[in-house]
Amino acid sequence: MFLDRVKITIKAGNGGNGAVSFYRSKLTMNGGPDGGDGGKGGNVVFVANEGINTLYGFSFKKKFVATNGLKGEKQHKKGADGKDVIIEVPCGTVILDAVTEKVIADLTNNGDKFIALKGGNGGHGNEYYKTPTRQAPRFSQTGEIVKERQVILELKSIADVGLVGYPNVGKSTLLSVISNANPKIANYHFTTIYPNLGVVAYKDKSFVACDIPGLIDGASTGAGLGHYFLKHVERVRVIVHLVDISECEGRNAVEDYFNINNELKKYSEKLSSVPQIVALTKIDLLSEEQLNEKVKLFEEKTNQKPILLCSIIHKGTEELKSKIWQVLEKTPKPAPINVELNNFDVRDKQSFEVKKIDNQTYEVCGGLIDNMIRGVVLSDETSFAYFQNALKKFGIIDKLKEKGLNVGDTVIIKDISFEYEE
Ligand SMILES: Nc1nc2c(ncn2[C@@H]2O[C@H](COP(=O)(O)OP(=O)(O)OP(=O)(O)O)[C@@H](O)[C@H]2O)c(=O)[nH]1
Ligand SMILES: [Mg+2]
Structure with missing residues (x-):
């Protein structure tokens, strides 16, 4: 099976929670806070590997998860960081955001690397919250939770040369003769x-x-199979257009030439502007006289100087390779595909939304809340005070009042719910 587009799920590791701990020893009963920070979660990393040729492996495994950071420990010990998940892909893999279908990375060369999602930050341990006025904070911060995301992997062709033409004209035979490929050939x-x-x-x-x-x-509008693969040819640097000059299938070589070019043009301007080398195949099926006559006519009608090929006896193949090389030398490698979305991994830590659930109940949610809530322990007075201050500071209380919040109404924020007091 040939798989050139696949959707997968990726998730970076969550950050580990910060620890709440106080230094204790035989001599010190009430030591200061010593809870360490949580570890950072592992990243999701894509790496291009020339040893992989297809996306086939992704038909079995479609979810890749990095490990979470571990929680902080007493005695200032930071939790261990999570391990990255490394996803190896073939060279020529383009990564798209599955929601917007925008390109987020193009891994063309062996070893190209892309960090798609960064692991969540670890939470601060209670030691971090110690201040001159708050000597014994009994709270820490939870680790940052990272949401899973979906991306599409698309394999674009990395071929320099594309062989195109009608069915059965000898494309695969030519490939088998000039390259190390071993394609199926049949009449x-x-x-x-x-x-x-x-x-x-x-x-x-x-x-x-x-x-x-x-x-x-x-073909340009979907007939046959070629349409699906024309996109692979769009990025080649030279097209070798094969035309069966023996006309053994009853078609006309000149018409074949124009028809195929027409299909390429209808598919895309880009495709029709790729430099082309024309090669006439199966010359062995014609007498010398017939061949001369047909080639002359072909040249007149098409204004081309084709290479005459008989792949099975390697006739014309050296000339073709040399001509291909001449074009390749002059044609720069295609630029990497433009990245259309640079902030795939940007996490919203600023926005919030106030919803009125009923006359006396309001709910607040959003990225700002998710982030803020990490430092809140309801049972801890100082922590809760910090939370209330933050609600004021970020304008959340004002927004709630705008929506009609009164003293005594209930405010729900994630798993916290409280009665509003002035
Ligand atoms: N006489 C002769 N036959 C050839 C030549 N090149 C290819 N063939 C034969 O033509 C038939 C088709 O060859 P393929 O290489 O499979 O053709 P293709 O263009 O790849 O065909 P599709 O994959 O079906 O589009 C096979 O029977 C080949 O042996 C040639 O130069 N002379
Ligand atoms: Mg073939």
């Missing part, structure tokens, strides 16, 4: 159902070529 249409990639050695250089399923009339 019927749509032998190739998924693109094959092969490395072509040329002098002391090499480049990557791919064939795609044969194109037919209407």
